[in-house]
Amino acid sequence: QVQLVESGGGLVQPGGSLRLSCTASGSILSTHTMRWYRQAPGKQRELVAGIIRSGSTNYVDSVKGRFTISRDEAKNAVYLQMNTLKPEDTAVYYCNADIRMVGSFDVRVYWGQGTQVTVSS
Numbered sequence: 001q002v003q004l005v006e007s008g009g010g011l012v013q014p015g016g017s018l019r020l021s022c023t024a025s026g027s028i029l030s031t032h033t034m035r036w037y038r039q040a041p042g043k044q045r046e047l048v049a050g051i052i053r054s055g056s057t058n059y060v061d062s063v064k065g066r067f068t069i070s071r072d073e074a075k076n077a078v079y080l081q082m083n084t085l086k087p088e089d090t091a092v093y094y095c096n097a098d099i100r101m102v103g104s105f106d107v108r109v110y111w112g113q114g115t116q117v118t119v120s121s
Contacts, residue, residue, distance in 0.1 A: 002026040002110045004095050009115030016119070017083045022095030022112050024076040032098035032107060034071055034078035038091035038117075048093070049080060062088070085119045093117050 008020040024031060033052050039045040049059045049069035057069050068081040078095055095112040 002028065002099055002101065002108075004097060004110055004112035006093070006095055006112040006115040009093060009117045011118045011120065012085055013121055014086055014119055016085050017081070018085065018117060020080040020082065020093055020095075020115060020117075022078050022097075024097055024099060024110065026099075027102040028076055029100045029102045029104070031071075031073065031076050032100070034069075034098075035096040036069060036078070036080045037094045037096055038089075039094070039114075040088075040091040043091075045094070051078065082117070085117075087119045089117060090119050091117060 002024055003026060004022055004024050006022045008018055012018050033050055035050040036048045037045050038048050048063055049067055051057045051069045051071050066084045071078045092114040094114045097110055098107050099110055100107045
């Protein structure tokens with residue numbers, strides 16, 4: 001069974017920075033696309049950033065130039081560096097990864113439990 005464990009969330013002032021981490025554990029054969037989503041109260045969950053195996057990345061327009069997604073294949077980890085945070089960035093942030101387990105024929109999508117990011121004075 002795969003588990004995605006997140007850390008790094010918390011309370012930060014506008015203009016501040018946070019670094020979110022997510023590490024997958026289990027009998028993992030390979031990790032593929034990894035992503036960060038967020039969901040603010042009363043809003044739909046949205047894709048914030050994604051990174052594929054080649055290292056290419058994509059971001060939602062609202063975070064371009066402020067957030068950076070990266071990955072560490074050896075650690076089965078994905079990170080989200082968030083700079084110049086704004087109140088509208090407040091949300092629960094979820095990591096997400098396409099993972100093939102040892103002995104499995106398919107790739108499945110796994111989710112972390114989420115970590116709260118609050119940007120407020």
